[in-house]
Amino acid sequence: MKIDIIISADDIRESKIKNKIVVVIDMFRATSVIVTALSNGCKEVIPYLTIEETLEHAEKLKREDYILGGERRAIKIEGFDLSNSPLEYEEAIIKGKTLLMTTTNGTKTLTKLTLAKRILIGAMINAKSVAEKLINVNGDVIIVNAGTSGNFSMDDYICSGYIINEMLKYDENLELTDIAKTANMIYEGNTNILSYIKEATHYLVMKSLKLDDDIEYCIKKSIIDIVPEYKDNKIK
Amino acid sequence: MKIDIIISADDIRESKIKNKIVVVIDMFRATSVIVTALSNGCKEVIPYLTIEETLEHAEKLKREDYILGGERRAIKIEGFDLSNSPLEYEEAIIKGKTLLMTTTNGTKTLTKLTLAKRILIGAMINAKSVAEKLINVNGDVIIVNAGTSGNFSMDDYICSGYIINEMLKYDENLELTDIAKTANMIYEGNTNILSYIKEATHYLVMKSLKLDDDIEYCIKKSIIDIVPEYKDNKIK
Numbered sequence: 001m002k003i004d005i006i007i008s009a010d011d012i013r014e015s016k017i018k019n020k021i022v023v024v025i026d027m028f029r030a031t032s033v034i035v036t037a038l039s040n041g042c043k044e045v046i047p048y049l050t051i052e053e054t055l056e057h058a059e060k061l062k063r064e065d066y067i068l069g070g071e072r073r074a075i076k077i078e079g080f081d082l083s084n085s086p087l088e089y090e091e092a093i094i095k096g097k098t099l100l101m102t103t104t105n106g107t108k109t110l111t112k113l114t115l116a117k118r119i120l121i122g123a124m125i126n127a128k129s130v131a132e133k134l135i136n137v138n139g140d141v142i143i144v145n146a147g148t149s150g151n152f153s154m155d156d157y158i159c160s161g162y163i164i165n166e167m168l169k170y171d172e173n174l175e176l177t178d179i180a181k182t183a184n185m186i187y188e189g190n191t192n193i194l195s196y197i198k199e200a201t202h203y204l205v206m207k208s209l210k211l212d213d214d215i216e217y218c219i220k221k222s223i224i225d226i227v228p229e230y231k232d233n234k235i236k
Numbered sequence: 237m238k239i240d241i242i243i244s245a246d247d248i249r250e251s252k253i254k255n256k257i258v259v260v261i262d263m264f265r266a267t268s269v270i271v272t273a274l275s276n277g278c279k280e281v282i283p284y285l286t287i288e289e290t291l292e293h294a295e296k297l298k299r300e301d302y303i304l305g306g307e308r309r310a311i312k313i314e315g316f317d318l319s320n321s322p323l324e325y326e327e328a329i330i331k332g333k334t335l336l337m338t339t340t341n342g343t344k345t346l347t348k349l350t351l352a353k354r355i356l357i358g359a360m361i362n363a364k365s366v367a368e369k370l371i372n373v374n375g376d377v378i379i380v381n382a383g384t385s386g387n388f389s390m391d392d393y394i395c396s397g398y399i400i401n402e403m404l405k406y407d408e409n410l411e412l413t414d415i416a417k418t419a420n421m422i423y424e425g426n427t428n429i430l431s432y433i434k435e436a437t438h439y440l441v442m443k444s445l446k447l448d449d450d451i452e453y454c455i456k457k458s459i460i461d462i463v464p465e466y467k468d469n470k471i472k
Contacts, residue, residue: 007415
């Protein structure tokens with residue numbers, strides 16, 4: 001089993017993901033929101049590239065059946081129910097609902113992966129379960145980091161390293177590319193996560209927006225054991 | 237001054253390099269060859285994408301005026317004078333000559349950089365001088381890793397980290413992207429170089445070809461103080 005990493009949404013090339021098992025990571029915060037919402041009983045998550053598409057789809061549903069969630073520039077979208085903070089996606093709010101979601105990096109990434117064989121959703125909070133699932137699937141794995149504004153993002157990268165590190169516990173003979181090996185090393189040198197990501201551009205933006213509670217939550221390791229999958233434009 | 241890294245020749249995008257100061261790194265071994273040859277009195281290096289182009293140009297020159305150098309699959313090309321081993325480019329052989337060169341990753345990278353403002357040639361062996369030069373140029377810097385077969389390569393990445401580390405000694409307020417910060421961290425955690433690159437795919441290929449002397453030479457730090465520049469299809 002070969003494990004590779006794509007470092008940002010802008011670096012996705014069809015040849016690299018075609019027929020591969022893909023894990024999408026946008027730990028600050030889209031994939032942390034998706035994992036949390038589904039774990040709290042959300043019926044399904046439908047990701048959209050634009051605010052307009054999201055609202056168009058909402059018009060077709062009964063108001064009590066959906067929640068509008070997401071961000072632009074890390075801030076809640078006007079008229080939406082929830083921001084991109086996973087802490088807002090409580091059971092009382094999200095249970096049984098469809099989450100219509102649009103974010104800057106995460107949903108953009110998902111829409112570029114149509115040629116993949118399977119698309120799983122990963123974050124720090126469900127990493128162990130992602131690793132277990134990957135070990136049991138048949139095929140090469142590409143961990144796609146959403147990144148930030150088309151660039152490599154330290155937060156998604158160390159999250160990839162953590163998943164790889166967990167996979168190595170099951171099978172130490174995994175074939176890692178150089179970038180996958182390096183992610184694992186970064187994780188091993190920074191198992192507390194914060195010592196590495198405190199330098200991340202995205203982390204500094206979140207700190208400046210006083211999103212400390214979100215940071216604290218998103219770097220928690222493997223507190224949720226579901227692995228959402230994106231299929232037919234829906235995540236379940 | 238902003239410092240960024242492109243992780244492989246396949247990831248070069250015009251928008252990222254346009255009007256930037258670019259440093260090309262292919263430390264195993266093309267840029268180590270170029271730096272060594274020019275330091276030993278080579279008149280100029282002309283890089284070509286294909287063997288055919290290289291031979292076509294050779295026909296226009298007197299036989300005593302040029303050397304044919306390069307590799308395919310890390311091995312000397314049939315009919316060429318020298319392989320891609322920097323150790324072969326001794327003063328007695330290369331002084332006053334034009335080096336016509338074609339390699340798998342390094343020369344491919346150079347031909348993709350036409351929109352850059354300046355293109356400098358970097359390796360471990362001239363890293364300090366590259367750092368000094370970059371500190372004194374006016375403009376944002378992109379360190380372009382040739383990589384291996386279009387993929388991220390640990391050797392070029394730690395070499396980028398070493399150059400950045402040296403630049404930080406002159407100016408600790410450089411604006412580093414996440415991938416540049418990570419390269420610096422990898423270097424700081426592996427200043428002996430080998431502890432990191434012994435895992436590199438490219439390193440393992442070189443070991444299997446018994447190119448130990450080349451490895452030992454290419455990871456020497458800052459033993460040469462020239463910084464070649466690629467301009468008008470020539471490196472001087």
